[in-house]
Amino acid sequence: MLRQSALRSVPGILLLRSSSSFPLFSSQARPINCLSLLRVSSSSQRAAASLRNSSSGTTNTMGLKLIPAKNLHVSTPTWWLESRFHFSFAEYYNPQNTEFGVLRVLNDDLVKPRAGFGTHSHRDMEIFTYIIDGKLTHKDSIGTAETLGRGSVQYMSAGRGISHSEMNNGNEMLRFLQIWIKPKKSGLQPNYGSRIFDEKERHNQLQHVLTSFDKYESSKDLGEGVIPIHQDCNIYVAELDPSVEQEFILAKNRQAYLVCIEGSLTINDNTHLMARDATEITAEKDLDFHLKFTATEDTPAHFLMIEMSLA
Secondary structure: OOOHHHHHOOOOEOEOOOOOOOOOEOOOOOOOOOHHHOOOOHHHHHHHHHHHHHHOOOEEEOOEEEEOHHHOEEEEEEOOEEEEEOOOEOOEOOOOOOOEOOEEEEEEEEEOOOEEEEEEEEOOOEEEEEEEEOOEEEEEOOOOEEEEOOOOEEEEEOOOOEEEEEEEOOOOOEEEEEEEEOOOOOOOOOEEEEEOOOHHHOEOOOEEEEEEHHHOOOOOOOOOOOEEEOOOEEEEEEEEOOOOEEEEEEOOOEEEEEEEEEEOEEEOOOEEEOOOOEEEEEOEOOEOEEEEEEEOOOOOEEEEEEEEEOO
């Protein structure tokens, strides 16, 4: 049975992981807004981060904190699903690891063929799903139905409430990253969109796939190019060939969370990531942070970076 403290750790959704039956979610339940239960003061975040550094086995190097894949919580609530939680979610609740800035959830999900998440509800959350392997079929309560493959993105502004399902209707394993970002305000108009990106757009370069509406060229999503959301946040993806380097300047008073999706990657020649490892990257309040990402000599690197203001 899911304890109440775990349930309170999950914003924007009513989770029913008390059994292994399908679906995991109730389509009859009214979407709940748990954001008020998740607001953590900056001082509390800094204290929690300090405690994590001293007790979790992570490694800090000049603004880079390595989070090994072995430290992630692995959840197998049913026969068809294996998830790796970067932050507190569902049955996993750790008050020292609830979020990173406006990044509330990052789950690395494996879904077996002919299975998936039945209809469930979200509210007051910006949700971004990046497909890595297989095909994800999405249906929602505002009339959208589509199937997306590798490198594609589906995203939602859950706003006042939206219901959807996420299924693997194919014969191959489905893997995707699901990212939840806290919006600037609650009660927004629900919205859904998707992008089918060409591999060449992220091949040996950083592709900008998501940004804030404040920096977008229109007050509405134009349906192509960079995706706008209701938060000061950017997401970049890249697939680098062996030994290829890319540089990025993390502006002062900004931070980022990077996941090595596949292969292996070195940051600034001193922080090495294997597949599924992550890194918290923090710039100084008054100094830009120059970053160099390098794929190892014999292995490509596929990674995703979420950049945001400093908490």
